[in-house]
Amino acid sequence: MVATDGSGELRKEFSGPGSFTFPVGDNTGGDGAQYTPATLNFTALRQAGYAGMRVVDAVHTDASTAPDFLSRYWTVTAGSLLNGFTAQTTFKYDPSDVNGVESEIMGGKWNGDAFTKLGLVDPATHTFGGAVTSFSDFTSGPSTPPAVTLEDMGTSATPGGVSLKWTTAQEIDLVGFQVYRATNPDALPAERELLTPAPILAQGAGQMEEASYAYMDATAAPKQVYYYWLKAIYTSGADFFGPLLGQWNALYLPLLRR
Numbered sequence: 001m002v003a004t005d006g007s008g009e010l011r012k013e014f015s016g017p018g019s020f021t022f023p024v025g026d027n028t029g030g031d032g033a034q035y036t037p038a039t040l041n042f043t044a045l046r047q048a049g050y051a052g053m054r055v056v057d058a059v060h061t062d063a064s065t066a067p068d069f070l071s072r073y074w075t076v077t078a079g080s081l082l083n084g085f086t087a088q089t090t091f092k093y094d095p096s097d098v099n100g101v102e103s104e105i106m107g108g109k110w111n112g113d114a115f116t117k118l119g120l121v122d123p124a125t126h127t128f129g130g131a132v133t134s135f136s137d138f139t140s141g142p143s144t145p146p147a148v149t150l151e152d153m154g155t156s157a158t159p160g161g162v163s164l165k166w167t168t169a170q171e172i173d174l175v176g177f178q179v180y181r182a183t184n185p186d187a188l189p190a191e192r193e194l195l196t197p198a199p200i201l202a203q204g205a206g207q208m209e210e211a212s213y214a215y216m217d218a219t220a221a222p223k224q225v226y227y228y229w230l231k232a233i234y235t236s237g238a239d240f241f242g243p244l245l246g247q248w249n250a251l252y253l254p255l256l257r258r
């Protein structure tokens with residue numbers, strides 16, 4: 001076990017898709033040593049580089065508002081070269097990290113601004129995780145679901161640009177959506193480019209029915225990797241979903257002009 005609760009981090013070089021379990025833990029928190037490894041499984045990786053991992057046996061100051069929570073967080077960093085990836089993450093906490101009801105704890109990703117839910121923890125294996133396209137802090141957060149549920153979110157390159165599509169499972173209190181874009185997956189909301197000054201209005205108009213949406217980003221530069229967010233606007237409040245990775249392939253142009 002590598003104790004990483006100081007200022008350092010454990011680094012691993014990734015030259016392509018592949019998985020590595022960081023054997024990290026701590027020897028602080030007033031309760032001795034715990035082994036709490038984390039696995040990064042890169043299912044897609046455009047540019048090789050290193051990922052760094054450290055873990056702290058303490059409540060994350062920004063993501064501790066839930067009644068049921070973990071008193072542990074992992075900080076994952078991407079080296080300057082590591083870019084354009086999708087990684088399946090798995091974080092294994094210690095039973096002593098559980099506060100409240102374990103099955104009610106929501107694991108997720110905290111980027112310093114917003115909490116992205118990855119799913120409830122698995123009490124049988126004491127793990128949580130999910131697929132991400134950027135790294136930041138990972139811990140537990142609010143377990144209440146967002147007011148709208150998005151399904152089948154995806155991007156694809158089409159002759160007209162990057163196409164975004166998504167479906168809502170239900171639209172209670174939903175006013176509409178706004179689409180944001182950035183070239184940095186860690187871009188804070190204020191740093192993202194708003195592509196839809198006028199919101200895409202909700203079709204279900206607050207009803208219990210599903211609806212499908214699409215947006216075409218015709219301003220995407222050829223071959224540039226973009227990250228897209230959807231902001232669901234409610235009659236009160238909003239939720240960000242994403243980011244989704246999208247790239248427009250200029251090779252489609254000749255087809256368009258035929």
Ligand SMILES: [Ca+2]
Binds near residue numbers: 027034
């Ligand atoms: Ca400890």
